Amino acid sequence: MDLSERPGESAVERWFDGGLKFKCTGCGKCCTGSSGSVYLSQNDLERLAQLFRLPVGSFARKYTRVSKGRRVLIDGPDSHGCVFLADKICSVYEARPTQCRTYPFWLTNIRDPEAWQEAARTCEGIDHPGAPIVSASEVLAQCRVDEENEVSLERRRPA
Numbered sequence: 001m002d003l004s005e006r007p008g009e010s011a012v013e014r015w016f017d018g019g020l021k022f023k024c025t026g027c028g029k030c031c032t033g034s035s036g037s038v039y040l041s042q043n044d045l046e047r048l049a050q051l052f053r054l055p056v057g058s059f060a061r062k063y064t065r066v067s068k069g070r071r072v073l074i075d076g077p078d079s080h081g082c083v084f085l086a087d088k089i090c091s092v093y094e095a096r097p098t099q100c101r102t103y104p105f106w107l108t109n110i111r112d113p114e115a116w117q118e119a120a121r122t123c124e125g126i127d128h129p130g131a132p133i134v135s136a137s138e139v140l141a142q143c144r145v146d147e148e149n150e151v152s153l154e155r156r157r158p159a
């Protein structure tokens with residue numbers, strides 16, 4: 001998929017030209033699971049530190065660690081869930097990391113209908129009966145934000 005195409009500029013039909021159905025139900029499943037999966041860009045770090053009224057370094061020492069050269073959030077005390085998940089609710093929602101903001105509109109999830117259905121196996125908000133349709137342009141906008149965030153993460157990775 002070519003994300004450089006602007007919505008409406010391409011004659012090529014995307015499989016999701018009619019939009020994608022999604023609404024977060026708050027089930028919290030995407031906030032639990034494999035350890036070390038919430039990556040933080042510099043912008044994410046600064047936004048979260050500001051929420052906690054902490055210097056970035058202090059926030060990083062308290063709530064993050066380095067995994068495979070990338071800064072990630074630490075796990076919660078009792079599980080492999082996110083440290084900021086409280087009673088299945090994100091306690092830092094307004095300052096949540098970019099990868100959480102853009103989920104599930106990640107390139108890996110929207111590349112074809114099969115990938116979208118695969119994502120729906122773990123995210124009940126995808127194709128949920130009460131979910132609104134998110135327009136193709138909004139899906140692509142979210143995906144671009146996520147891709148740009150990925151690039152900034154790669155730039156920060158030590159050699």
Ligand code: SF4
Pocket residue numbers: 023024025026027028029030031103104122123124125126
């Ligand atoms: S798995 Fe999907 S529906 Fe559940 S909290 Fe995450 S984004 Fe929302």
